[in-house]
Amino acid sequence: MKTSQKIIVVSCTCLLVIVSVGCAAAARKLYTAKAEKRAAKEAAQNIEKEIQELEKEVEELEKEQAQREAEGKKEVITEEQPQAKGKKIAIDPGHQGPNVDMSDLEPMGPGSQEMKAKASSGTQGRYTNVPEYELTLNISKQLRLELEQRGYEVVLTREDHDTAISNSERALMAAEEGADIYVRIHANGSEDPLTKGAMTMVPSAENPYVGALHPKSYALGEAVINAYCQECGMENDGVQLYDNMTGINWSQIPVIILEMGYMTNEQDDVNMQDPEYEKKMVRGIANGIDQYFAAGN
Numbered sequence: 229m230k231t232s233q234k235i236i237v238v239s240c241t242c243l244l245v246i247v248s249v250g251c252a253a254a255a256r257k258l259y260t261a262k263a264e265k266r267a268a269k270e271a272a273q274n275i276e277k278e279i280q281e282l283e284k285e286v287e288e289l290e291k292e293q294a295q296r297e298a299e300g301k302k303e304v305i306t307e308e309q310p311q312a313k314g315k316k317i318a319i320d321p322g323h324q325g326p327n328v329d330m331s332d333l334e335p336m337g338p339g340s341q342e343m344k345a346k347a348s349s350g351t352q353g354r355y356t357n358v359p360e361y362e363l364t365l366n367i368s369k370q371l372r373l374e375l376e377q378r379g380y381e382v383v384l385t386r387e388d389h390d391t392a393i394s395n396s397e398r399a400l401m402a403a404e405e406g407a408d409i410y411v412r413i414h415a416n417g418s419e420d421p422l423t424k425g426a427m428t429m430v431p432s433a434e435n436p437y438v439g440a441l442h443p444k445s446y447a448l449g450e451a452v453i454n455a456y457c458q459e460c461g462m463e464n465d466g467v468q469l470y471d472n473m474t475g476i477n478w479s480q481i482p483v484i485i486l487e488m489g490y491m492t493n494e495q496d497d498v499n500m501q502d503p504e505y506e507k508k509m510v511r512g513i514a515n516g517i518d519q520y521f522a523a524g525n
Contacts, residue, residue, distance in 0.1 A: 311521035312379035318402030319382060320475065321368035322414035322485075323350035323361040325389030334396050337437035337477030344474050346394035351417035353497040360491060361389055363500060364413045367488065370510045371413070378514060383407060399478035409448055410483040411517070412475055415500065416490045424493035425463030428453040429476070429485040432469040437477040444482035447525055452486060452516030459512030460505060462489055462496070482525075486513065 324330065330347035350360030365386070372382040383405045385398040393401070402410040416427075428449035433442040449467040457464035470476060476483050488509060489496035499505045 308377075308379035309518050309522075311518060312375075315521055316381040316383065316405065316407045317375055317517065318385065318405060318407035318410045318481075319368045319371060320385040320398050320402070320410065320412040321361070321365040322412055323348055323364060324386060324391060324393075325349060325359075325361055327390050328392045330392065330394060334394055334474065336472060336474050340437070340477070344395075346396075351415065351491050353491045353501070354421065355494045355497045356491075356501045358491075358497075358501055360415050360417075363415055363488075363491070365389065367506060367509060368413050370506060371411075371513055374510050374514045375517065378518065380517075395474040396478040399475050399483070400480070402483075403480035407481060409444075409517070409520070410479050410481050411448075411452070411513070412483065412485040414485055414487050416487040417492045418490055419492075421492055421494065424490045424496045425465040426453060426457055426489050427465035427487045428467050429470040429473065429487065430467055431476050431483070432471055435471045435477070437471075438479055438483070441479065441482055444525055445484055447523065448482050448516075448520045449484040451520040451523070452484060452513055455516035455519055456486065456488075456509065456512035459515060460499075460508035462499075462509075 324347055326349045328347075330345065332346050333343035334346050336342040336344050350364070352359045353363075365388075368384055372384060375382050383402070385401055386393060398412075399410065430445040430449040431438045431442055433439050435442065438445075446467060453464060453467060456462065470485070473485065476485065489500050491497045491500070500509070
């Protein structure tokens with residue numbers, strides 16, 4: 229019996245050793261798998277972190293590049309332009325505030341029997357609720373600064389929303405101030421909210437009041453609308469002929485109306501209230517004026 233017990237004990241011991249060895253191997257295998265998984269996870273996290281850092285570096289570089297480009301543009305903009313020397317620009321911020329009653333009528337043109345309201349407050353942003361008379365004065369003041377930096381002399385027909393001055397009086401004021409051109413700043417409106425884009429309005433050659441101003445007015449309107457749309461990306465509706473505008477018909481110098489965009493279209497309306505977009509609008513108008521005078525007009 230003692231011999232048998234020894235054999236059993238030895239057998240059990242061997243079995244335990246075998247089991248222990250097998251468990252250790254399995255444990256090592258499991259540990260190795262977990263270690264490999266952990267290492268792979270850490271590697272993936274490191275890669276993701278490196279990607280995020282690279283993306284951040286790229287973003288910073290893009291910002292620096294954009295800033296350099298903006299500074300470069302600013303330097304060009306603030307340079308005096310040779311064609312600006314001795315030139316004076318009259319800017320008319322279209323419409324005026326509702327506090328001034330300008331509902332009285334005035335002739336549509338010199339000697340005209342057709343009468344129109346002296347002025348109005350204009351349209352309003354369908355999405356921003358900003359009235360046209362505020363937008364036009366805002367852009368006109370920015371445009372004055374831009375043109376002055378380029379070397380032009382500039383006069384505005386109004387400086388606030390409560391000045392009582394009619395459309396015919398504004399046109400006559402532009403000539404009396406000795407301006408070379410008369411640029412009227414407006415924004416459009418439509419029943420169709422999908423209608424968008426910019427245009428310039430000029431008198432036709434057949435205009436009974438200012439037909440003689442057509443060639444130079446058209447040249448100015450074409451230069452401004454093309455430069456404006458190129459700079460700010462507004463849809464270009466070209467130069468349109470209008471002979472029923474009091475502010476055009478009373479002008480004594482080349483005249484245009486710039487309809488900067490549709491305040492009844494969401495994209496145009498929102499863009500025209502974006503300070504960065506407004507800078508593009510102003511640069512575009514000024515570029516067009518530069519091109520007009522550079523062409524020898």
